Amino acid sequence: MRRRLLLLGTVVVAVLAVVAVLATGLGRDPSATASPLVGRAAPDFTLGGIDGPAVTLSKLRGQVVLVNFWASWCTECHDEQAALDQTWQRYRDSGMVLLGVDFQDTSDGAKDYKHQSGLTYPVVEDKDSKTALAYGIRGIPETFVIDRTGRIVDRIIGRVDAERLAGAVEPLLKGGTQ
Amino acid sequence: MRRGWSAGGLVVVIAAIAAAATLGLIAVRGHNQPESRAQQVQQIASGLHCPICKDLSVADSPAPLAQQMRQQIDQQLAAGRSPDQIRAGFVAAYGDSVLMSPPRHGLGSTAYYLPLAVVLGGALVVLLLLRRWRQPSTVEGPEPDDRAPLTSAQRQALRRAVERLREEEA
Numbered sequence: 001m002r003r004r005l006l007l008l009g010t011v012v013v014a015v016l017a018v019v020a021v022l023a024t025g026l027g028r029d030p031s032a033t034a035s036p037l038v039g040r041a042a043p044d045f046t047l048g049g050i051d052g053p054a055v056t057l058s059k060l061r062g063q064v065v066l067v068n069f070w071a072s073w074c075t076e077c078h079d080e081q082a083a084l085d086q087t088w089q090r091y092r093d094s095g096m097v098l099l100g101v102d103f104q105d106t107s108d109g110a111k112d113y114k115h116q117s118g119l120t121y122p123v124v125e126d127k128d129s130k131t132a133l134a135y136g137i138r139g140i141p142e143t144f145v146i147d148r149t150g151r152i153v154d155r156i157i158g159r160v161d162a163e164r165l166a167g168a169v170e171p172l173l174k175g176g177t178q
Numbered sequence: 179m180r181r182g183w184s185a186g187g188l189v190v191v192i193a194a195i196a197a198a199a200t201l202g203l204i205a206v207r208g209h210n211q212p213e214s215r216a217q218q219v220q221q222i223a224s225g226l227h228c229p230i231c232k233d234l235s236v237a238d239s240p241a242p243l244a245q246q247m248r249q250q251i252d253q254q255l256a257a258g259r260s261p262d263q264i265r266a267g268f269v270a271a272y273g274d275s276v277l278m279s280p281p282r283h284g285l286g287s288t289a290y291y292l293p294l295a296v297v298l299g300g301a302l303v304v305l306l307l308l309r310r311w312r313q314p315s316t317v318e319g320p321e322p323d324d325r326a327p328l329t330s331a332q333r334q335a336l337r338r339a340v341e342r343l344r345e346e347e348a
Contacts, residue, residue: 035273036270036272043271104242128249128250129243129246130250133247136229136271136273136276137229137243138229138272
């Protein structure tokens with residue numbers, strides 16, 4: 001009798017463990033994939049501008065940097081562009097740089113979109129996707145928040161809004177860390 | 179009385195042998211070394227998960243990002259980086275999830291050691307069962323489940339049967 005109870009108990013515990021593992025995995029938001037880069041130094045890059053000078057990330061050290069991966073064919077990128085522009089206009093004189101990184105796109109497509117949409121922040125081209133691969137890009141848009149020391153403090157997958165960006169940028173501009 | 183192998187015991191033993199053989203085969207095949215750089219690229223790419231695909235390796239995916247990953251692997255091999263260093267570079271950017279097989283450390287190591295533990299545990303159970311089955315039985319009697327205490331009706335029936343036997347002998 002005691003043996004049967006022990007066996008039954010073991011089976012119940014095993015089944016509950018499997019259910020718990022499945023429930024944890026299935027309940028996870030796939031877009032909330034943690035990046036191993038958060039908390040580490042942002043991978044450096046030098047990329048040519050689509051209609052301006054080349055930009056080297058390490059030369060922006062001392063400023064808060066938002067790196068936004070996007071493409072002209074990406075509709076979700078279009079949807080977030082107003083928020084990015086608003087953030088750029090609001091904080092550009094306070095020590096923040098917003099950099100658009102054009103990903104898997106044509107130069108003409110990116111230029112046309114920039115001019116038609118009135119996008120005002122600098123945009124560089126990641127022609128061979130090396131930078132995107134170094135940042136572990138899984139899809140666009142993705143935005144990385146980099147503090148004044150060059151460390152990645154946040155990664156935002158998908159469309160950003162101005163409030164979220166302000167919440168990420170303001171403490172860094174005030175000298176705090178996240 | 180000695181008992182032979184039961185069907186259940188045989189199934190467990192065969193399953194344990196099959197699992198051990200599979201693990202051995204995987205271990206042996208894992209040591210195949212590619213010859214050319216293209217083969218090396220293919221081998222490294224087949225061990226990496228295409229980040230923008232569902233269940234496709236970088237080797238199998240036609241996605242532009244996977245193509246660029248293959249190019250980057252090729253360039254890094256040409257620059258003298260080892261396959262482990264190249265994999266580590268992708269893991270640094272994407273995390274362990276970029277690997278097609280779980281890593282051999284942390285929680286991922288359970289995928290490698292759990293089957294071994296199950297096989298060893300199964301073998302232990304089989305050994306214990308075999309030892310128990312092969313022990314000579316001292317009493318030829320009812321199976322353990324039949325050893326429940328008799329009810330009063332059964333006791334009375336037994337008493338009557340014994341009395342009948344004694345009367346017949348007398």
